């Protein structure tokens with residue numbers, strides 16, 4: 001098992017400042033509520049509110065199950081905490097738990113399309129807490145309890161399960177247990193152990209720990225082979241100090257008293273306690289090929305690097321996303337609730353938990369297909385010590401886990417709405433997958449595999465520095481900040497940014513040794529366009545866009561990002577003085593609009609003001625090429641205000657002409673037009689044109705002119721709630737991206753990653 005010797009972080013961690021900025025940026029926090037129905041007219045109001053709303057009210061009063069048809073209840077889960085055991089940070093109170101609870105709600109949505117709201121209940125009194133939650137049942141399809149300390153959590157969950165007819169699931173208990181069990185199934189298989197004879201020591205005897213050992217005992221572990229420890233040491237029969245009934249149920253007849261003694265010769269360590277609880281000496285004393293799940297968050301009981309320093313035969317997992325083998329309940333709760341909600345389960349029972357664990361364990365043994373490899377930083381992991389469990393971004397989870405959970409719910413008789421066709425259900429689940437993250441995830445993953453040197457031309461700007469640090473931190477390559485070092489350091493110091501870290505280079509254009517080479521290069525390009533040698537010299541010495549673009553042109557950097565302080569067209573002119581279009585290509589701008597449930601590429605959003613028919617055909621070709629590079633099979637809709645000749649007009653004529661040119665060029669992608677945007681995007685409307693050659697809604701929208709491209713993408717962003725990335729510069733011979741003025745650091749990092757991606761990965 002020597003591959004464990006190579007154990008390293010998959011992705012570098014974030015800084016404290018980045019974490020705070022992330023949460024504070026824009027609308028503070030991580031959640032907002034979006035209506036699903038229009039509320040624009042008097043009629044809408046009459047339907048949504050009084051008098052129309054009375055009709056579903058009466059229907060639900062007559063038949064409560066209609067609430068699933070007429071309200072958001074069926075897809076809504078509450079994440080509820082009192083903050084008494086926030087991660088491994090301890091009791092920091094209800095309010096302080098809110099970032100975690102908002103985070104869990106977002107994960108519900110992001111991973112399984114479950115709507116969720118966080119509720120922080122400000123009491124440590126068990127009865128008050130139960131009383132508060134029990135009456136909330138009508139609002140939700142399920143209750144996810146979170147970060148409530150043991151033993152209170154056991155009483156709370158048990159009572160609420162009795163009182164409520166919807167699933168009540170304490171995630172720290174069962175979510176953790178399911179994921180740990182899945183990892184354990186695979187780690188045991190890899191080390192040739194079986195459930196019945198394996199000896200396991202669990203440090204921590206709280207919510208997560210008790211649930212974990214209950215589940216693995218239900219799966220076949222012998223009670224005598226499981227030793228539980230807490231802050232007072234081994235939980236042995238007859239111990240009195242610090243005990244409760246849940247610990248007593250797992251007390252063993254042993255003369256071992258400390259964690260150190262318990263671990264001597266043990267096969268498996270489960271850590272659900274606190275940072276640093278497992279020492280080198282303890283790891284050394286474990287059996288050959290030990291299995292170590294150090295699951296405390298945010299810092300594990302021991303780090304994988306520390307284990308590797310001691311022995312190279314261990315299988316190690318942690319609760320963190322920045323190491324291989326993340327055993328974290330995020331792999332479970334979104335999908336378990338998805339399955340439970342879809343069959344309107346009354347509860348989440350053991351059969352459903354075991355089915356989820358088994359499905360998760362099986363997934364890790366399957367081959368990783370191409371479209372899934374991106375979730376693994378572009379690697380294609382093979383079942384083994386470094387890959388015992390899928391990662392949270394694995395797109396197969398959304399169809400694998402809920403199906404297993406729903407089936408177990410039906411088989412065990414707790415489903416109120418059985419699903420008859422599980423294959424159809426699996427297809428439906430796949431369609432819930434949010435394409436947004438996978439697009440970017442794919443780009444980031446590929447760049448990580450082939451890190452690139454990207455020059456951040458406006459290096460003295462705080463956002464550029466933050467973006468550069470994030471670029472380096474995410475192991476995308478080297479970020480070169482261009483500017484006066486003294487100035488950069490002073491800005492960085494004021495902003496609390498640490499520039500002295502691996503992956504960051506500071507470069508002062510004025511004193512660079514490459515100025516002469518860049519000046520010669522630029523002069524050779526511009527001398528017949530009215531520029532004197534000293535003009536070229538001035539541009540290189542004084543203008544960072546020209547300097548940075550020449551760095552890229554002459555191979556001193558792979559890509560460049562600029563635009564924060566200069567408008568797009570000026571920055572583009574600067575760059576074009578130094579870099580040409582790729583031979584046979586046309587430079588265009590394309591924006592990626594990430595909307596609810598779909599991603600579209602809009603072009604040309606940057607370069608051609610009033611494109612001719614030929615230019616429109618070129619734009620279609622460039623945009624289709626970009627779509628393919630981003631992993632989409634292009635369906636290019638050539639947009640206009642008219643559809644297939646109606647109404648006619650000069651602008652639409654050009655678009656029709658462009659389509660004819662594409663016909664002549666025999667391009668290898670789907671295209672058609674001219675058509676209006678609703679025809680391109682709405683399959684029902686497209687059906688009215690049965691001759692249309694697009695096999696589905698357009699995903700590349702070629703606009704008739706710059707103004708319509710620019711206006712529509714900005715409206716999508718401002719009114720449609722879309723995330724718009726770009727315009728991305730396409731067709732340049734070297735990789736340059738221009739951000740919009742005043743862009744946020746996160747936008748700049750995305751563009752830097754895209755510059756790196758386009759540089760060839």
Ligand SMILES: NC(=O)C1=CN([C@@H]2O[C@H](COP(=O)(O)OP(=O)(O)OC[C@H]3O[C@@H](n4cnc5c(N)ncnc54)[C@H](OP(=O)(O)O)[C@@H]3O)[C@@H](O)[C@H]2O)C=CC1
Pocket residue numbers: 084085086087088089147148149150171172173176203204205206207208209229230231232242271272273274277295296297298318319327328329330
């Ligand atoms: N990876 C994952 O998905 C998850 C990880 N966790 C992590 O597990 C840990 C416990 O969480 P949870 O069960 O919710 O919390 P609880 O408060 O319910 O339980 C904490 C338990 O840990 C014990 N403990 C604390 N410090 C030590 C120590 N140094 N040595 C031995 N035992 C110790 C406590 O002992 P005592 O009873 O004596 O006080 C208690 O039994 C946290 O770090 C949390 O982040 C939790 C859920 C999910």
Ligand SMILES: CC(=O)C(=O)O
Pocket residue numbers: 086087088147171172296297319328329330
């Ligand atoms: C992951 C989690 O829920 C915890 O650490 O509490």
Ligand SMILES: [Mg+2]
Pocket residue numbers: 087146147171172
């Ligand atoms: Mg938790």
